[in-house]
Amino acid sequence: MSNQHRLMRMVALGAALFLLGGSPAWAGDDPGDPQPLPGEAWITGVTLADGVGVDDLIVEAYKAGRAGHEPVASDLTYANPDDSHPHGYYRLAVEPGSYVIRFSSFDDDFETRWYGDKQVVTVRDQQVKWLGSVTMSAPPADSETECALTDAVVRPDQRPTIRVRVKSPGTPRVTGRISVALNGHRVDTERLSSGDRGRVVLRLPRQRPGSYRVVVTYAGSETVAHSRSQVRTLRVVKGGGHHHGHRLVLRPNAAW
Numbered sequence: 001m002s003n004q005h006r007l008m009r010m011v012a013l014g015a016a017l018f019l020l021g022g023s024p025a026w027a028g029d030d031p032g033d034p035q036p037l038p039g040e041a042w043i044t045g046v047t048l049a050d051g052v053g054v055d056d057l058i059v060e061a062y063k064a065g066r067a068g069h070e071p072v073a074s075d076l077t078y079a080n081p082d083d084s085h086p087h088g089y090y091r092l093a094v095e096p097g098s099y100v101i102r103f104s105s106f107d108d109d110f111e112t113r114w115y116g117d118k119q120v121v122t123v124r125d126q127q128v129k130w131l132g133s134v135t136m137s138a139p140p141a142d143s144e145t146e147c148a149l150t151d152a153v154v155r156p157d158q159r160p161t162i163r164v165r166v167k168s169p170g171t172p173r174v175t176g177r178i179s180v181a182l183n184g185h186r187v188d189t190e191r192l193s194s195g196d197r198g199r200v201v202l203r204l205p206r207q208r209p210g211s212y213r214v215v216v217t218y219a220g221s222e223t224v225a226h227s228r229s230q231v232r233t234l235r236v237v238k239g240g241g242h243h244h245g246h247r248l249v250l251r252p253n254a255a256w
Contacts, residue, residue, distance in 0.1 A: 034083075041096050041123035045131035046088040047077050047103060049110065053088025054136060055079060057105050064098035064120045071102070088133075098122045103134055110136040140225040143168040145178070147216040147229040150201075153237060159203040160234055164190075164216050166198040168224045174198040176221040182212040182234070207236045 036042050043061060047054050055078050060071035073094045079087040092101070099122075101115035115121065115134060123129045143166055150161035166174045173194040180188040180202060188204055212234040220226030 036093065036126045036128065038126060039095065040093055041125060041127045041129065043073075043092040043094060043099065043101065043121060043123060043129045043131060045090060045115075046086055046133050047090070047136055048088055048133050049136045053077070053079065053086050054110070055087050057088070057090075057103060057110065057136065059090040059092060060102045060104075061092045061094050061099040062102065064100055067100050067102070067114075067118065072099070094123065096123055096125045096127070101131070103136060105136075108139060111139040140220060140223055141168045141171055143171075143174065143218055143220065143224050143227040145216055145218045145227045145229040147180075147214065147232055149214065149232050149234055152233065153235045154207075156206060156209055156236055156238065159206055160214075160236075161201060161203050162214065162216070162232075163201050164199070164229075166192060166218045166227070168198075171224055172197060174218075174221075174224055176224065177219040179217050179219070180204060181215050181217070182207065184213075207234070209236050209238055211235050 047057050047059070055076075057077040059075045059077060061073040062069065062071050073092040075090045075092055077088045077090045079085055079089060092099075098120050100118045101121060102112065103115070104110070104112040113134070113136065115131060121129060121131065146165045146167070148163045150163065154160050162180060164178060164180075166176075166178065168174050174197075175192050175194055177189060177191050178200070179186050179190075182204070188202055190200060190202055192198060192200060214232040214234050216229040218224075218227050
C-alpha cells in the first residue's frame with residue numbers, strides 16, 4: 001500500500017472517529033482522568049507483537065451478531081506519553097451495548113484477528129472497559145503443493161506411487177500434515193518432518209479399474225499457510241501399468 005493510500009485511510013478513520021463522538025470528555029481540570037460522555041462507553045486495551053506495543057493497527061467495534069456489517073467505531077493504536085498511554089493503545093467510543101472487536105493492519109503485516117475469537121464485549125453507560133493485551137502475529141507464509149504420478153496408468157494389483165513437494169518462500173524445511181484424495185475421498189495421510197525438506201513419495205492403496213482425480217492437500221502449520229495441488233489423473237486398467245517397490249522418503253538433495 002502506498003504512503004498516499006495509507007494517509008487517506010488514516011484521514012478517513014479520523015473523520016469516522018469524529019463523527020462517532022470519539023473525542024474524550026475530560027473530568028474536571030485533570031487531563032489524566034478522562035471519562036466517556038453520557039450515553040457513551042469506552043472499550044480500551046493494547047496490542048502487542050513479541051511483547052512490544054504496536055502502533056497504527058486498525059481496531060474496529062462491530063455490533064454483536066453483525067460482524068459482517070460496517071463497524072460502529074474505529075481507532076488506530078497509538079502511544080501518548082502525556083497521559084501514560086503506551087504503544088499499541090486504543091480507545092473505541094461506543095454506545096452502551098454489546099460488541100465484537102476486530103484487529104487488523106494496513107499492509108497485512110499482521111494476521112487479522114478478533115478479540116477472544118469474537119467474544120462479546122458488553123459495556124454500560126459511561127463505563128471504561130479495559131480488555132487488556134491482544135497479541136498480534138505475522139500471517140503464515142504462502143505455500144505451494146506439487147504432486148506428480150510416477151505412472152499415470154497402473155494395474156488393479158499395483159499400488160499407485162505419487163511424488164509430493166511442498167514449498168514455501170524462506171522455509172526450506174516445511175513441516176505438517178499432507179493428505180491425498182482420489183475423486184474427493186481421502187486415501188492416505190502423511191506427516192512431513194523437517195528431515196523431508198518438504199518432499200515425500202507415497203504409495204497409495206490399490207484401486208479398482210477406473211479413472212481417478214488425484215489431489216494432494218497440505219494442511220499448513222503455525223508459520224506456513226495451507227495449499228492444494230493441481231489435479232492429476234490416474235487410470236487403473238487391467239493389463240496395463242508398471243510395478244513399483246516400497247515407499248521411500250526423498251533425500252534432501254534429491255532431484256524433483
